[in-house]
Amino acid sequence: MSDAINIGSVDDIDEGEAKVIPAEENGTGEDIAVFHAEDGNFYALDDTCTHETASLADGWIEGAEVECPVHSARFCLKTGEALCMPATIAARTHKVEVRDGDVLLYPNVPAEA
Amino acid sequence: MSLNSVTIVGGGMAGFTVAKELRSRGFEGALTIVDPAGLPYDRPPLSKDYLLGKRGAGDIQFAPAAWFEDHKVGVVTGTATALRPDEGAVVLADGTELVADRIVLATGGHARRLPIPGGDLESVVELRTREDADRLRSLLVPGVRLAIVGAGLIGAEVASSALAFGAEVVLIDPVDPPLVPAVGPELARRLHDMHSEHGIKVVTGVPTAIAADGAGHRIQMGEHGSIDADVVLVGIGIVPETALAESAGLDIDNGILVDESQRTSHPNVYAAGDSARTRMADGTLLRRAEHWEHAMFTGKTAAAALLGQDLPVHGASWFWSDRHGVHVEGVGSMAAEGTTIIREDGGKPAIALRVDPQGYLVGCAAIDGGLAVRAARRIIDRRILVDRDKLADPSIDLKKLAR
Numbered sequence: 001m002s003d004a005i006n007i008g009s010v011d012d013i014d015e016g017e018a019k020v021i022p023a024e025e026n027g028t029g030e031d032i033a034v035f036h037a038e039d040g041n042f043y044a045l046d047d048t049c050t051h052e053t054a055s056l057a058d059g060w061i062e063g064a065e066v067e068c069p070v071h072s073a074r075f076c077l078k079t080g081e082a083l084c085m086p087a088t089i090a091a092r093t094h095k096v097e098v099r100d101g102d103v104l105l106y107p108n109v110p111a112e113a
Numbered sequence: 114m115s116l117n118s119v120t121i122v123g124g125g126m127a128g129f130t131v132a133k134e135l136r137s138r139g140f141e142g143a144l145t146i147v148d149p150a151g152l153p154y155d156r157p158p159l160s161k162d163y164l165l166g167k168r169g170a171g172d173i174q175f176a177p178a179a180w181f182e183d184h185k186v187g188v189v190t191g192t193a194t195a196l197r198p199d200e201g202a203v204v205l206a207d208g209t210e211l212v213a214d215r216i217v218l219a220t221g222g223h224a225r226r227l228p229i230p231g232g233d234l235e236s237v238v239e240l241r242t243r244e245d246a247d248r249l250r251s252l253l254v255p256g257v258r259l260a261i262v263g264a265g266l267i268g269a270e271v272a273s274s275a276l277a278f279g280a281e282v283v284l285i286d287p288v289d290p291p292l293v294p295a296v297g298p299e300l301a302r303r304l305h306d307m308h309s310e311h312g313i314k315v316v317t318g319v320p321t322a323i324a325a326d327g328a329g330h331r332i333q334m335g336e337h338g339s340i341d342a343d344v345v346l347v348g349i350g351i352v353p354e355t356a357l358a359e360s361a362g363l364d365i366d367n368g369i370l371v372d373e374s375q376r377t378s379h380p381n382v383y384a385a386g387d388s389a390r391t392r393m394a395d396g397t398l399l400r401r402a403e404h405w406e407h408a409m410f411t412g413k414t415a416a417a418a419l420l421g422q423d424l425p426v427h428g429a430s431w432f433w434s435d436r437h438g439v440h441v442e443g444v445g446s447m448a449a450e451g452t453t454i455i456r457e458d459g460g461k462p463a464i465a466l467r468v469d470p471q472g473y474l475v476g477c478a479a480i481d482g483g484l485a486v487r488a489a490r491r492i493i494d495r496r497i498l499v500d501r502d503k504l505a506d507p508s509i510d511l512k513k514l515a516r
Contacts, residue, residue, distance in 0.1 A: 016512075052162075060487040060512075069483035070440060071433065085130060085409050086155060088176040 004097065004104040007034060013103070015040065018057035018066070020047050026107040032094055033057035034105055035077050037064050042103050043077035043111065044094035050075075051087040078111065116419060117142040118213035120203050122193045122357065124148030125156065126405055127386025128219030129175045130412025131419075136184045138420055145187040145211055147203065150243060152178060152188055157405060159246040160270035161435055165277055166250065170243060193220075196361035198379040217415055218358055218369055218377070218384040222351030222403070227262060231323030236330070238346045240267055252344045255279030260332055260342035262320055264291045264305065266434045267348035272313050273436035282313045283340055285332070289317040295432070296478035297447040299455050299462040303480065307437045316340065351403055353388045366390065368401040374418035375411055383419065385411035404432050428494035429476075431486070442486040445476035445493045454505045456485075464511075466504050474499060484512060491515040 005026060013019050013036040021032045021044075031047035033056050045066070047055050054070040061067075065083065067074045073087030080091040093111035097104040119135065121128045124146045132144055146153060154173045162168040171177075181188055189211070195204040196216065203211045224239035226232045238249050249271070253259065257280045261268045264286035272284045290298070290305035308315050322333040323345060332340045353368045364370040364378035368390025375383045386408035390401040410427040417424050429445040447453070447467050456464035464485045467476035473496060477489030488511035492499055499514050 058484075060484060067487060069487070072431070072487070085126070085133070085175070088133070088180060 004106050007103050007105050010036075010042070010098055010101055010103055013042070016061050018059075018061060020055065020057045021105060021107075026105065028094075028107045030092075031055075032105065032107060033066075034096060034103060035061055035066060037061060037077050039064055042096040042098060044096045044105055045075060045077065045080055045091040046094075049073060049087065050082060050089040050091055056091065080111075116140065116214050118201075119144050119215050119217060119419060120201070120211045120213040121146045121217045121219055122148075122203060123219035123221055123386070123388075124150065124153035124188065125219060125221045125386060126175075126408035127221070127389075127412040127415075128217065129153040130409045131217050131219060131385060131416050132184075132186045133176075134413045134416035135419065136186070138416055138422060140416075140420060143187070143213065144185065145189055145213070147189045147191055147193055147205065147211065149190065149192045151190040152181070154243060156241075157433075159240060159243065160267050161274055163243070164240075164246050164250055164253075164271065164274050173243075193357055196357055196382070198361050198363070198381045201381050214381070215419055216382045217375075217419070218382060218388060219386045219408075219412065220354035220357060220369075220384075220388045222353045222387045224347065225350045225352050227320060227323070227347055227349065229320060229322050231325065232347075234323060234325050234330075236325050236345070237323060238344060240271060240346060240348060241351070249344075249346065253278035253280050256281065257344055258329070258342045259283070259344045259346065260285060260330070260340055261346045261348060262286075262332070263348040263350075264288075264308070264315075265348060265350070266292075266432075268346070269304070269308070269436045270434060271346060271348065272308060273311070276311060276313070280344075283316060283342065284308055284313050285316045285318060285320065285334075285340070287317065287319045289315075294448040296441065296443050297453050297465040297467065297476075299453070300441075300465050300478050300480060303462055304436070304439075304441065307439070311437050351387060353390070353401065355388060358382070358384065358388075364392075366392075366398060370398075373414075374424060375415035376418060383415045385415040402430065404430060406431050429490055431490060439480050440483065441478070441480055442483060443476070443478035444486050444490045445474070447476040447478055449475040451475060454501065456505070456507050458482075468501060468504065472498055472501065474504070488512045488515040 018035040033047040034044045049068040058069045059066045064077045074083040080093040095106035095109040158173045191205040224241045259280045260283045290301040292301045318334045321335045358369040369384040370392045391399040431444045434441040451469040454466040455462045464479040469475045479485045
């Protein structure tokens with residue numbers, strides 16, 4: 001299991017917003033978006049939409065879903081499942097934990113469904 | 114009767130969506146897509162990344178080959194030439210007959226040709242299929258003179274893409290600026306002006322004839338002289354592909370007529386996407402839509418109807434376009450009765466909001482304003498009454514108004 005990255009305080013990401021942890025910081029080779037969903041929880045997906053090049057962190061975050069800001073593909077923040085066209089491929093999830101008020105990202109560790 | 118098998122004619126957005134949606138809704142019967150191009154692919158990239166060579170044929174497929182195997186969706190590469198609706202039979206050009214309980218026609222359309230002398234020249238290029246894009250790409254060599262007739266979405270996008278090849282581009286449209294019904298006059302002006310800012314020659318006028326002499330083309334512009342070009346591309350919309358339905362005796366009127374469940378005049382046959390046109394229960398004909406999202410929505414509706422499930426409810430219509438490095442989106446109607454509120458970015462109109470006389474938002478268009486359009490879409494679909502002053506105040510995030 002890879003080590004967790006402390007990406008900062010829970011207060012750093014407002015609910016309904018997301019923060020990108022760049023590839024060079026997370027070590028996976030891909031940018032990762034950490035979302036603060038409206039259910040209060042934090043989730044992480046690979047930031048690049050599986051359809052075309054777009055940052056999901058810039059997308060519309062609602063409920064436990066994110067909608068791509070370019071072509072409106074929607075993904076489940078919990079499972080990464082592609083919920084509608086044009087995406088048909090799931091986004092990769094990464095485990096996120098909140099501990100002592102800090103958000104911990106586990107790159108390459110899938111979120112528990 | 115229980116549904117055991119479905120044949121889908123056409124593997125565009127609508128046809129693929131029907132297959133995908135039938136499976137996700139639990140249909141376990143036989144499912145086959147017939148298309149001359151084989152594995153279904155997405156068309157919007159044809160004028161952009163695919164034309165530019167940034168994405169290949171495999172990259173624009175809706176799903177990889179393994180998806181079709183995993184979901185037991187058969188893909189038959191072939192052309193349907195006849196239907197026998199009573200038997201659920203689709204006959205292919207090679208004589209193969211596919212028989213299923215239900216048939217879905219997702220036949221799309223073909224590019225409309227200019228109804229002028231020379232409009233039917235084989236050398237006049239259109240852009241509807243991957244092969245069309247391959248052909249156009251092969252013609253776009255540095256310095257080539259490209260004349261594009263029609264400055265709607267495809268024309269504008271190809272004009273922008275062609276600059277990357279070093280083409281000299283002339284863009285011809287009868288209207289100045291085009292796209293007013295889609296994005297409103299303010300954004301339409303800004304978008305159309307981008308063409309000349311990027312070195313494209315913009316001509317307002319109507320071609321009256323095209324002649325080819327082997328070396329090139331001459332487009333006659335009536336009393337306004339002529340335009341010489343090596344390559345001519347016509348992007349003036351599509352004609353719905355209704356021949357198959359018509360030969361089978363289905364009701365046709367500028368589209369295959371369907372009810373609100375996408376069922377045609379024959380109970381065994383459904384239609385979705387560009388080729389279908391809705392006839393309401395009272396006989397009213399809706400305008401036939403030719404958008405990517407409409408193809409997806411009607412595909413979903415057809416799938417639900419085939420399975421006897423509740424029909425999905427779709428929100429305000431939405432489209433996008435990419436040209437000259439900007440991303441354009443629109444939702445709802447910018448042509449509906451009402452007034453327009455403009456939000457500017459750097460002194461230029463960036464977001465247009467159409468408000469009806471009752472104060473409800475009915476349309477929104479934006480240049481590089483994806484989140485604004487997503488907010489507007491929710492405000493429209495949820496019938497949220499938003500104060501005009503708040504819509505106009507650029508310091509207020511539209512997202513907050515959609516909550």
